[in-house]
Amino acid sequence: MRSSSKTWNRGIATGVVGVLLLVLLAACAPATAPTATPTKAAPAVSPSAAPKVEATKPAAQPASTPAAVAPKPTGAPIKIGYLTPLTGPVGPNGFLESAAIALAEEDIAKAGNINGNPIQLIRYDSPFDPKQAVTLMRKLALEDKAFAILGPYSSGEMDVAAPLANELQIATIGMKTSKPGFSEAYRPWEFRVTITDDLFTPAIIAAFKKAHPTVKKVVLVGDTKESVTEAMFKEVFPKFLKEAGYEIVGQIPYDSGTTDFSAIVTKIKSMNPEGIAFTATPKGNPPGFAKELVAQQVKLPVMASHHFVPGNLVFQVGKEVEGWIAATYYDWTIPDPKVQDLVKRWQVKADADSNIPKPAQLTHEANSYDVVIMLADILRKANITAETPLQDARTKIRDGFAKLGPYTGLSGTTKGMQPNGDALFVPIPVIAKNGRWEVYK
Numbered sequence: 001m002r003s004s005s006k007t008w009n010r011g012i013a014t015g016v017v018g019v020l021l022l023v024l025l026a027a028c029a030p031a032t033a034p035t036a037t038p039t040k041a042a043p044a045v046s047p048s049a050a051p052k053v054e055a056t057k058p059a060a061q062p063a064s065t066p067a068a069v070a071p072k073p074t075g076a077p078i079k080i081g082y083l084t085p086l087t088g089p090v091g092p093n094g095f096l097e098s099a100a101i102a103l104a105e106e107d108i109a110k111a112g113n114i115n116g117n118p119i120q121l122i123r124y125d126s127p128f129d130p131k132q133a134v135t136l137m138r139k140l141a142l143e144d145k146a147f148a149i150l151g152p153y154s155s156g157e158m159d160v161a162a163p164l165a166n167e168l169q170i171a172t173i174g175m176k177t178s179k180p181g182f183s184e185a186y187r188p189w190e191f192r193v194t195i196t197d198d199l200f201t202p203a204i205i206a207a208f209k210k211a212h213p214t215v216k217k218v219v220l221v222g223d224t225k226e227s228v229t230e231a232m233f234k235e236v237f238p239k240f241l242k243e244a245g246y247e248i249v250g251q252i253p254y255d256s257g258t259t260d261f262s263a264i265v266t267k268i269k270s271m272n273p274e275g276i277a278f279t280a281t282p283k284g285n286p287p288g289f290a291k292e293l294v295a296q297q298v299k300l301p302v303m304a305s306h307h308f309v310p311g312n313l314v315f316q317v318g319k320e321v322e323g324w325i326a327a328t329y330y331d332w333t334i335p336d337p338k339v340q341d342l343v344k345r346w347q348v349k350a351d352a353d354s355n356i357p358k359p360a361q362l363t364h365e366a367n368s369y370d371v372v373i374m375l376a377d378i379l380r381k382a383n384i385t386a387e388t389p390l391q392d393a394r395t396k397i398r399d400g401f402a403k404l405g406p407y408t409g410l411s412g413t414t415k416g417m418q419p420n421g422d423a424l425f426v427p428i429p430v431i432a433k434n435g436r437w438e439v440y441k
Contacts, residue, residue: 076386077120078379081140083151083161086355088127089283093310093364094153095356097176098123099349100365101150103342104372114379117386126152128283133157134164141168147384147393148173148375150368154281155179156227158190165189169391171398173375175368178306179228180236183421191401193371193414193423197232200306200327200427201240207429207440208303208325209244212275215301217247219273221264222305223284224253232279232305241277249273256283261292269298279305286313290320301325309430309437310364312357318435325440327427330366330411333439342366342410361436367425370409378404 082101084094101121108119122144124136133152140146141164148171152161158177165172166189174183174192178200183192208215218241222233233253241248250271252264268276276293280286286308293300302324309328314321332343343362350360378400384393404417414423429440 075115075117078114078117078384078386079120079122079144079146080375081136081144081146081149081151082121082123083126083133083136083140083149083157084123084153085127086123086125088129090128090153090281090311091125092312092355092357093282094125095353096310096350096360096362097153097365097368099346099353099356100342100362100369101372102349103345104369104376107373108376111376114376115383115385119376119379121150122146126157128154128157128281130157130160133161137161137164137168137172141170145390146170147379147388147390148397150175150371150375153177154226154228155182155231158182159227162186162190170394171401173371173401175371176364177228179231187421188402189398191417191421191423193374193425194367195306195327195329195425195427196422197228197236197305198240199424201232201236202244203427203429204303204305204325204327205240205244205246207327207431208275208301211323211325211431211440212301215275216245217249217273218275218277218303219249219268219271220251220277220279221268221289222251222253222279223256223258223281225255225257226281226283229279229281229284229305229307232307237277237279237305248277254284256281256285258285259288261285261289262296264289265292265296265298268300269296273300276300276302277304278302279307281307282311282313284308287317287320290317290324294320306364306427312360314361314432314437315357315359315435318432321432322434324432325429326432326437327429328363328437329425329428330363331428331439332362332366339410342369359436363430363437366409366411370407370411370425373409374401374404374407 084097085091086094105119122140126133126136137149140149150173152158153176155177158174162172163186165186169189172190175194177192178194178197180196180198183190220233220237222229224230224233238248252267254264304324304326306327309326346362346365350356378397382396382400384396401417404423406416407414412425414425417423430437431440
C-alpha cells in the first residue's frame with residue numbers, strides 16, 4: 001500500500017492555475033477553501049524522540065468519524081522493515097498485530113506523515129523460524145534498503161537475528177520479545193520496547209496470590225524447546241516463585257509439538273501440588289494441556305505466562321482455562337477516549353480480516369501501535385526524509401531510540417530507554433473468565 005504523489009509538471013501547472021484564481025478572486029468576495037481529500041497512508045510508523053520526548057497521540061474519535069486530513073505527502077516513501085508471523089502456529093498473532101500497526105499508519109497520515117513523506121512498511125512473514133528471520137533481516141537491510149526494522153516477533157528469532165543488527169548497522173526494535181537480559185548483549189543497534197518476562201512474572205504471581213491466598217505448593221510445567229519459555233521454565237518462574245514464598249514440588253518439562261499430555265498430568269497428580277505454574281507459546285499447545293487437566297479431573301488453579309494470551313486460544317478452550325491467571329500489555333477497560341477509540345477501530349479491522357480467527361480480542365497488540373508511533377516521532381524530530389542518506393538515517397534512528405525519554409502511549413508509560421536497550425511498559429494481569437480474557441483487578 002503506497003501513497004501516490006503528483007508529477008512535478010502537474011504540480012507546476014496546478015500552481016499556475018492557483019495563482020491566476022487568487023488574482024481573480026481578490027477583486028471578489030472571499031471564496032471558501034476547498035475541502036482536503038483524505039489520504040490513505042502507506043505502511044506505517046510513528047514515534048517518540050530523542051533528548052526530550054513527548055508522546056504523539058492520535059485524535060480521540062469514533063472509528064466511523066472522519067478526522068481532519070493533513071496535506072497529501074509529496075515525497076517518496078520512507079521504508080521500514082517489519083517481520084511478523086503470518087503462517088505457522090503463531091500466524092494469526094501476526095495478523096492481529098498488523099491490524100494495530102495499520103491503525104498507527106492511519107494516524108501518522110492524519111498527523112501529516114513524516115516530513116513530507118509517507119511511510120512504507122515492508123512486511124515479511126517470519127513464522128517463528130530463526131533461520132527465516134536471519135534471511136529476512138539481510139534482505140531488508142541490503143536489498144530493500146530499509147531505514148529500520150520492527151521485529152522479529154519471538155525471542156527465539158531475535159536470539160539469532162539481533163547480532164545482525166550490529167553487523168548490518170540498522171536499528172532493530174523488538175516489540176514482543178520478552179526474554180530477560182536480552183538487549184544488553186546487542187548494543188548499540190538492537191532495542192526493545194516491550195514488557196520483559198522478569199516484569200510480567202511478578203505481576204502474574206501477585207495476581208495469583210491475591211486470587212488464591214492459601215496456595216503454597218506449586219508444580220512448574222513448561223515447553224523447554226522454545227527459547228523464551230525455556231528461560232521461563234528454568235530461570236524466571238523458579239526465581240520469582242521462590243521469592244514470593246512458594247514451594248516448587250516438581251518441574252515437568254516437555255517439547256513443542258506435544259499432543260498427548262496424559263503422562264504429564266498423571267505426574268502432576270502424583271506430586272500433590274496446590275497450584276500449577278505453566279509456560280508455553282501457542283507452539284506448546286496450551287489447549288491440549290488444559291483439556292487433559294479437565295479430562296483427568298485436576299481442578300487446580302493455574303498461573304500462566306503471557307506467551308499465549310494474544311490470539312484466540314482462550315476462546316477455543318474457554319471452560320478448560322476458566323480462572324487461569326496471566327498478563328498482557330494493555331488495559332482495554334480504561335475509559336480514556338483514545339484507548340476506547342483504539343479498541344473500537346482495532347475490532348473493526350480484526351473482524352474484517354479473514355486471516356484472523358474469530359472471535360478476536362485486543363491484548364498484546366496495542367504495544368505495537370505505540371512502537372510505530374514512537375518511531376514516526378523519532379523520524380520527524382531527526383528531520384529524516386526518504387532522501388536522507390541510508391546510513392545517516394539509520395544512525396539517527398539508532399540515536400533517537402537510545403535517547404528515548406519517558407513515553408506515555410495507549411498501552412501505558414515507559415521510563416524511557418535504559419542503558420541496556422530496553423524501554424519497558426507495565427504489565428496488566430488478566431484472568432480467563434466466561435471464555436475470554438478480563439483485566440484482573
